[in-house]
Each structure stands twice: as C-alpha cells, then as structure tokens.
Amino acid sequence: MADFHTLDLEIDNGLAVATFNRPDQMNTFNPAMIADLLALFDLTDADDAVRAVVITGSGRAFCAGADLGGGGDTFDYDKRGRADDIGGADRDGGGMVTLRIFRSLKPVIAASNGAAVGIGATMQLAMDWRMAAEDSRYGFVFSRRGVTPEACSGWFLPRLVGMPKALDWTYSGRVFGAAEALDAGLVQSLHPAADLLDAAKEKALEMTASSAPVSVALARQLMWQGQTMAHPMDMHRVDSRVFAARGRSADVREGVTAFREKREATYPDTVPEGLPDMDWAAEPRFK
Structure with a gap:
C-alpha cells in the first residue's frame, strides 16, 4: 500500500x-x-x-x-x-x-x-x-x-x-x-x-459487480478515447480490434456459458494482465 x-x-x-x-x-x-x-x-x-x-x-x-x-x-x-x-x-x-x-x-x-x-x-x-x-x-x-x-x-x-x-x-x-x-x-x-x-x-x-473487469476497462477507454477521434471510422478501426481480442478471451466463453446456464458469471481475466496491448495514439496493436 x-x-x-x-x-x-x-x-x-x-x-x-x-x-x-x-x-x-x-x-x-x-x-x-x-x-x-x-x-x-x-x-x-x-x-x-x-x-x-x-x-x-x-x-x-x-x-x-x-x-x-x-x-x-x-x-x-x-x-x-x-x-x-x-x-x-x-x-x-x-x-x-x-x-x-x-x-x-x-x-x-x-x-x-x-x-x-x-x-x-x-x-x-x-x-x-x-x-x-x-x-x-x-x-x-x-x-x-x-x-x-x-x-x-x-x-x-x-x-x-x-x-x-x-x-x-x-x-x-x-x-x-x-x-x-x-x-x-x-x-x-x-x-x-x-x-x-x-x-x-x-x-x-x-x-x-456483474461485468467482466477487462471489458469494463476497455469500454472506459473506448468511450473516453472516442472523444478525441474525428470520424466514426476511426472508432470502427479501434473497436473492431478490441472486439476481436475480447472474442478470443476466456471471459467471453465464461460470460456466454453463464448466460446460457442462467447463473452468475465468474470472469477469469484480470486487469491489467488480461488487457490487449493498446496504443490509443496510433492504430491499436494486440498480442
């Protein structure tokens, strides 16, 4: 501390x-x-x-x-x-x-x-x-x-x-x-x-409380960083890559499975370890 x-x-x-x-x-x-x-x-x-x-x-x-x-x-x-x-x-x-x-x-x-x-x-x-x-x-x-x-x-x-x-x-x-x-x-x-x-x-x-921490972190950056962008296409380039990175994650598998099984999800990915490699000043790069 x-x-x-x-x-x-x-x-x-x-x-x-x-x-x-x-x-x-x-x-x-x-x-x-x-x-x-x-x-x-x-x-x-x-x-x-x-x-x-x-x-x-x-x-x-x-x-x-x-x-x-x-x-x-x-x-x-x-x-x-x-x-x-x-x-x-x-x-x-x-x-x-x-x-x-x-x-x-x-x-x-x-x-x-x-x-x-x-x-x-x-x-x-x-x-x-x-x-x-x-x-x-x-x-x-x-x-x-x-x-x-x-x-x-x-x-x-x-x-x-x-x-x-x-x-x-x-x-x-x-x-x-x-x-x-x-x-x-x-x-x-x-x-x-x-x-x-x-x-x-x-x-x-x-x-x-009910959201995936990594998804919340990324949503926060998408919303705030979007205010710096001049055109919706700029956001489309970014959120397409963010969405694709999340789609391959363990969080998505857990979130969808929990929804189908009608139970609370337990998301395995953590912040900051589970974040994709972001560069908001340029085109994002992911690991």
Missing part, C-alpha cells in the same frame, strides 16, 4: 474509497496531493481486487481549489519552485492528475461532499460519474484569481455541459449550487450529505 499524505484509502468489497484528509485546509490542492493522486491510480489500476474508485473529501469540502498559502506567488512557478515537483517547467499539475484519471483502467466516481472549487471541480471532469451532496457548491473561479482554466478543463467541460454553460461558468468565475450543477449535467445525482458515500458505493457496484 502506498504511503499517502493527503488522502486516506480503504479497499473493501471491490471498491477503493479515497478520502482527502485535510479538512482544516478544506482539502486544498498542493504538490503532495498531486503525487498522492498519481500514485493512487497506479495502485488501483494494478490491483485486481479493485473494481471501481470512489473519490470524496472530509469536512466541509471535496477540494476547495489550490492551496493559496504562497500568496500572490502561488501560481508563479519560477518564484514558487514548483516545476520540479510537478514533472516539468510550466506543466500544470492539475492536468497531470486529470490525464491520469482519463487513463484509469477502473471506473471513477466523484462523491462531492462540499465545496468543489477550481481544481476541486476540474479534476472531477475526467471521472465517470459525479454525485454531490445537496448543499455542495462548485466554482470554476480561475478568472477571479487572474489565471485561466486548467486541468484540461477546456477539453472536458464543454463536452459535458455544452459550450455556452462552460463559458458562463469560466468567464464569470461564480460559485454555484449543486442544483445548477445537476441541471447542467455536471453532476448526475444529488443526495443528503449523510447518504452520499453509501450512494456512491452503491452506484460503483451497480456499474461493475
């Missing part, structure tokens, strides 16, 4: 529940959180016991944005010396986290328990399902801090809520309530705060 500093991790019943653990700082984002989140998804990808990942916060916030303890120099990498901490000069650490979530082999669910502002909102955009407490609040506040949207949100946010709403939120930088987030499609469901985490776990199990 990795040694995390900014989150607590519990793995049980096929679910990895990661809880940001700095409630006194409203779980604000810092280099340690970047490292922890990158390590978290490396761990969950490699652990066969994990079917899905739930991310939530402690206290009054999911994540209230960047740690502004550096004052006016917080976002000046030259003065703050953050470049070495986050993987290269001028590279956005939030974007590194979002891209790692984008590549996750397991479904990821956000259980937003309170304030989700700045990176606290944008890191959720690459997650597969976003749930929120009824009193939670969101804000893409970058223009009110003199910076710009980050964490690849210029790619994700318009795809999720449409361009007009994305522009409204990012131009104004206003903080808005969970009901507006739900209406716009930023979140999929609202829950009383006391019920949120249980509801997130229930949704994660609903998504994964």
